[in-house]
Amino acid sequence: MTSKKPIADEPIDDSIRFESAVEQLESIVSSIEAGDLGLEESMILHRRGQALLKICRQRLQAAEQEIKNVSLDDGSLADGESESGDSN
Incomplete structure (x- = not known):
């Protein structure tokens, strides 16, 4: 029998x-949807998922902000308009 540490227990x-x-x-998500887990383990995985989701959202927001900053630095806006507001 293996003593593999469940993903839920890993920091x-x-x-x-x-x-x-x-x-x-x-x-x-796959593990929870399979329905083979008990309530406690499902809740532990859910909490871990929430923490991972928070990290993913933070990384996406940071990447989005960096892209916006780069777009502004090179003189173009993220929505494609010029800095003067002219769209032509």
Whole structure:
């Protein structure tokens, strides 16, 4: 018998890559949807999923802000308008 530590018990490293967090979220959703888990384990996975989701949202917001900053720095706006407000 293996003594593999369940994903729910592993601490979430703040430096986790976005892609890894998404993979873990997908795994958690699949596990919960399968319906083979008990209530306690489902709730533990749900809490972990919430923490991973928060990290993913933070990473996406940071990336979005960085893209907006780069767009503004090069003289174009994110919506495609010029800085003067002219769309022509």
